[in-house]
Amino acid sequence: MKRIWAALAVVVVLGVACIAGGYVYWQERLKAPLTINEPVLYQVPSGAGFSQVVSELENQGVLDGAWAFQLLGKLDPQALPDLRTGEYQLQPGMTGRDLMALFDSRDVVTYPLTIPEGWTFEQMRELLAAAPKLEQRTADMSDDEVMTLLDREGTHPEGWFFPDTYRYHLGMSDVDILRQSLHRMEGMLEEVWAEREDDLTIDSPYEALIMASLIERETGAPEERREIAGVFKRRMEQGMRLQTDPTVIYGMGERYEGQITHADLREATPYNTYVIDGLPPTPIAMPGRAALEAAVNPLPGDTLYFVARGDGTHKFSRTLREHNNAVNRYIRNRD
Template sequence: MKRLLAAVGIILVLGVAVAAGSYLYWQNRLEAPLTLDEPVLYQVPAGAGFNQVVAQLESQGIIDDAWAFQLLARVHPERVPRLRVGEYQLTPGMSGLEMIALLGSNNVVTYALTLPEGRTFNQLRELLNNAPKLGHQTADMSDEEIMALLDREGTFPEGWFFPDTYRYHLGMDDVDLLRQALARMERILEEVWESRAEDLTVESPYEALIMASLIERETGAPEERREIAGVFKRRMEQGMRLQTDPTVIYGMGERYAGRITYADLREATPYNTYVINGMPPTPIAMPGRASLEAAVNPLPGDTLYFVSRGDGTHQFSRTLREHNNAVNRYIRNR
């Protein structure tokens, strides 16, 4: 009897030892570093389950023992995060458990898309269509369909998207970025309008958006924006036409090939401010915050004209004679 009890005891001890050893081996497999020599990108596919992902990681040589993680999901499901679709950067030295935690986190690989100031909505759409890793839901939509999708049915899209750098990750699409850019423009336009000067010629936030787009297209020199806004304000107050070339170009559309002629200046389009009075009916580009602020806070003064010096800045004049002299100096002679 004593021998039987001793044998049973030995078996129990051996069983415990084997179980403990197996457990330690299992934990060691979970905590083992990834088999990587350099960082790699791993994409969690849409709709993939945990077991499918770890099997794929094993097939790609990133982990050695998919069974250890599959067992973890069965024994301790609370330790297995819900995987998120996206791309993740896996690095050498990272343990298997750290990798699993990463795949369930928000630390996805992101990409940047810059929407520059002064671009048109068509140019914005082209940037979105060419952005890598971004879903292209709107590629085959009309402008009207896009605005309806953004809950702005009947709104002309030009000017309504704030130019900035936006970050996105795999799984996002162009509608996500358009919503961000639209919301930012609406918020910033509201903020800027609240700080407007009292004696403006523009009478609404939308008119300020139109004016800002003209300023944006006229100059890239920060110090000139408020002065150009002042010229436009005084011209409107005196009943003069704005006569700004970017409106002519916008009205020409795809016909514009890099230069405008005197015939183009005389062509009657809804946007040609050499022909129409006041501002065009819509913005002609995406203005940045500086141009929006200039539109609602024009610089006081007495200048009524400006001409490009050819270096990105302008020569401002008070009289037509001064302006013609400047044109001869900077345009006709050149």
């Protein structure tokens, strides 16, 4: 009987030792480094489970011992990361535990997409269509259909999207960027309009958006925006037409080929401010915050005219004679 108990004790000890050893080995496999010598970009498929992911990583030679993670999932499912569709950057030296932490952080690889100030909605759509790894949901939609999708049915899209750098990841769509940009502009416009001057010649946030788009298209020089806004304000106060070339260009659409003729200036389009009084019916571009702020806070002064110097800045004049002299100098190259 003593021999039987002794044998059982040995079996128990060996069993405990095997279990302990197995547990230690299992934990070591969870902490083992990935079998890579250079960064690897791994894409978590939509709807994938962690067991599927570690099996794929093992098949790709990135991970050794997928069984250890699959066992963890059976013993403690709550310990597994909550996977998010997207791309993850796996680095040499990362352990299996680091891998789980990376997936759990949802720190997916993102890509920048920059919408420049002064671009049109058409240019924005072209940029979105060319963005790599961005799902295209609006490719076959008209502008009206896009605005309806964004819950802005009947709204003209021009000017309503804030120009900025946005980041996206695999699994996002062009609609996600459009919605972010739209909400940014709406919020920005509301904020800027609340800080407006009292004696403006514009009566609504939308008119401020239109005015800002003209300012944005007229100059890229930050120090000029408020002065251009001041010129436009004084011209409207005195019943003068705005006579700004960017509105002529916008009204020409695809017919514009780099130059404006005298006939173009006389053409009656809804946007030609050489022909119409006041503001055009919609914005002509996407203004940035500085242009929005200038539109509602124009610089006081007495200038009524400006002409491009050719270096990105303008010569401002108080009288028509001064303006004509400036036109001769900077446009007709006469001294």
